[in-house]
Amino acid sequence: DPDNFPNPDDFKPERFLAENIAHHSYAYLPFGAGPRNCIGMRLAQMEVKVALKPLECHFTGALIVPKQVELTVQKRSLT
Incomplete structure (x- = not known):
């Protein structure tokens, strides 16, 4: 919608950065909101988890001990 985003057909991922979302907080709701939200929302979330x-399972995590840096x-x- 050009009212919310100038040049809506252009690929500009920076539109969704935190500092830009404050201007259009409800302009991008990928699954909608409220009682009429997308019926595929739970399916999409489950697909991402799967x-x-x-x-x-393939990778293991480890904590990295920070190195002391002299400042x-x-x-x-x-003046």
Whole structure:
């Protein structure tokens, strides 16, 4: 809809960044909202879970211990 997004047919994924969503908070609802939301929403969410489960089983996670970094701060003034 050109009222919500200029050039709606152009591929611009930055439209959905957090700072841009604040301007159009209800412009993009992929499954709708309320009592008349998409009947395929639960199916789509389940398909994503089924697709991601093999990846979760294939890889293992590990915590990375952060390395201490020495920071030096220099005072500066604009006056």
